[in-house]
């Protein structure tokens with residue numbers, strides 16, 4: 001059986017790609033953000049996942065507002081990036097793990113999740129940048145991926161409760177995958193931020209820290225909130241924290257609990273309160 005070894009989460013702001021490209025990691029603006037990663041690099045070097053299931057939200061590169069799936073699972077052999085217009089370099093394709101994709105798709109549909117299956121899927125900054133952050137030494141991270149897109153772009157969004165259930169079902173499917181691979185789950189997005197409207201620039205440190213804490217001690221905490229309450233508390237784009245909830249719910253399938261490897265919280269990068277987290281299953 002496959003082994004679900006732990007979870008990763010990070011913010012996914014496009015400007016991070018520019019900073020990596022320019023080698024600006026040690027500049028005063030960027031250092032407090034990039035300093036969150038070395039302890040996680042060390043852990044990844046030790047636990048060496050083979051496959052990463054990535055919960056992320058596409059921002060218009062693969063799915064546009066005319067056709068917006070609530071949940072979509074990748075089943076491609078490779079996932080290409082493309083120019084999104086942020087002025088950051090396009091990254092090389094990431095290899096997919098089709099065997100796990102199809103196992104997840106079969107298990108999720110059997111459990112009544114009406115997902116969209118994507119045998120071709122472009123991946124945007126939300127899926128590509130985290131691999132540059134967690135595996136900075138590699139041109140392409142030494143893993144295969146299964147991307148799972150959760151709509152946080154156009155209302156109606158899936159509820160936090162539903163996202164939690166999806167995450168748990170994904171974790172259970174990973175656990176039942178007939179493979180000797182080591183699997184990690186990853187979430188990208190958040191934490192609090194709002195890019196437009198009257199509250200542009202909105203950040204809520206108190207809520208973010210409570211949410212980060214809940215990842216360790218009380219994983220279902222955020223499921224008490226409706227999507228509109230999450231937007232009120234975390235901002236219109238801060239609702240991306242639903243990915244973190246899916247990642248954490250997946251880990252509950254692994255058994256007894258989690259140990260925090262490392263976390264970091266820093267305000268701001270661009271318009272966003274940034275969070276980074278690694279959890280190991282125990």
Ligand code: DHB
Nearest residue numbers: 012013014269270271272
């Ligand atoms: C920013 C944050 C995001 O989550 C995103 O997808 C794009 C931009 C930002 O803060 O600039």
Ligand code: FE
Nearest residue numbers: 126189237240
């Ligand atoms: Fe985003």
